[in-house]
Amino acid sequence: MIFNRNNKKQVVALLGAGSMGTAIVRRIAASKKILLGDISEKALERVSADFKRSGYDVETCVVNALEKKSVVAFAKKAADLGPVMYFIDTAGASPNQASPEHIVNLDMVGTGYAVDAFGEVIAEGGAGLIISSQAAYMYPIPNEDELQIVNASTDELTDLPIVKNVAMQNSGFAYMIAKRVNHLQAQRAAATSWGERRARINTISPGIIVTPLAYDEFNANGEGYQAMIDASAARRVASSDEIADAAAFLLGEHASFITGTDLLIDGGVIASIRTGQFKLQG
Numbered sequence: 517m518i519f520n521r522n523n524k525k526q527v528v529a530l531l532g533a534g535s536m537g538t539a540i541v542r543r544i545a546a547s548k549k550i551l552l553g554d555i556s557e558k559a560l561e562r563v564s565a566d567f568k569r570s571g572y573d574v575e576t577c578v579v580n581a582l583e584k585k586s587v588v589a590f591a592k593k594a595a596d597l598g599p600v601m602y603f604i605d606t607a608g609a610s611p612n613q614a615s616p617e618h619i620v621n622l623d624m625v626g627t628g629y630a631v632d633a634f635g636e637v638i639a640e641g642g643a644g645l646i647i648s649s650q651a652a653y654m655y656p657i658p659n660e661d662e663l664q665i666v667n668a669s670t671d672e673l674t675d676l677p678i679v680k681n682v683a684m685q686n687s688g689f690a691y692m693i694a695k696r697v698n699h700l701q702a703q704r705a706a707a708t709s710w711g712e713r714r715a716r717i718n719t720i721s722p723g724i725i726v727t728p729l730a731y732d733e734f735n736a737n738g739e740g741y742q743a744m745i746d747a748s749a750a751r752r753v754a755s756s757d758e759i760a761d762a763a764a765f766l767l768g769e770h771a772s773f774i775t776g777t778d779l780l781i782d783g784g785v786i787a788s789i790r791t792g793q794f795k796l797q798g
């Protein structure tokens with residue numbers, strides 16, 4: 517059966533076909549062409565079969581977000597499929613899954629490669645979204661370091677003092693700094709490459725969202741996470757679908773005046789930290 521014969525479909529490209537990414541795509545991609553990118557061939561097979569069963573038009577591409585060449589090829593493949601209207605980047609690893617080097621290279625530098633590559637192909641009126649984290653709000657980076665980050669190219673990021681001297685100390689620092697850098701990468705792109713193409717780009721900083729990645733964190737530090745949940749205003753975790761709701765808004769036309777900004781969706785965790793209701797360990 518051919519469900520949709522329209523051959524001028526807009527393209528939705530997703531880097532990181534995991535839990536949050538696929539929930540977002542499902543929300544926005546009806547009638548569009550979906551390009552799923554992930555390092556895991558198995559994940560791509562499973563997720564694309566799922567989408568196809570629901571009538572979506574899907575293609576897949578094995579891509580390693582750690583490699584600039586691979587990310588550039590992914591962006592080119594997206595552009596070859598049609599006008600790239602949406603790009604979502606959720607490829608990431610959390611503190612209990614990886615070394616500081618891996619987190620810096622994936623969550624920070626890999627995201628930079630993707631923002632740069634899609635900044636070359638995003639269509640006029642298109643929109644991008646990077647999934648950052650509430651962790652971005654947990655380590656205040658001094659202003660002078662933020663200025664260096666904003667002015668650095670992606671290839672220069674790992675040479676910056678904040679990355680070499682602080683992020684590389686442990687996976688927790690690496691994650692908090694990488695996720696804050698994501699906000700600055702979106703700001704920079706919104707004002708330059710993406711803005712020049714009349715495209716928007718924003719970040720979402722989720723709190724605790726129940727996904728396989730979150731289970732790795734719970735298994736390593738269940739008590740800490742429970743205390744964080746108990747101290748938050750919402751007193752609960754959230755699902756990927758709740759992030760997808762906000763993502764659909766930020767990617768959609770009702771958000772056409774919103775670019776270069778971050779939306780924190782954390783059930784009040786950061787508010788509880790900022791007001792001293794909850795104290796981060798370590």
Ligand SMILES: NC(=O)c1ccc[n+]([C@@H]2O[C@H](COP(=O)([O-])OP(=O)(O)OC[C@H]3O[C@@H](n4cnc5c(N)ncnc54)[C@H](O)[C@@H]3O)[C@@H](O)[C@H]2O)c1
Pocket residue numbers: 531532533534535536537553554555556559579580581582606607608609610622647648649650721722723724725726727728729730
């Ligand atoms: N789940 C949470 O509680 C939470 C909270 C805040 C932020 N985040 C962030 O949200 C994003 C998505 O996380 P999720 O919870 O949906 O996790 P997930 O594990 O379901 O998805 C991550 C995907 O990234 C892919 N990936 C990993 N390394 C890659 C690489 N080198 N190249 C290409 N793809 C790669 C994985 O195969 C996986 O499919 C991550 O950046 C994570 O840091 C998650």
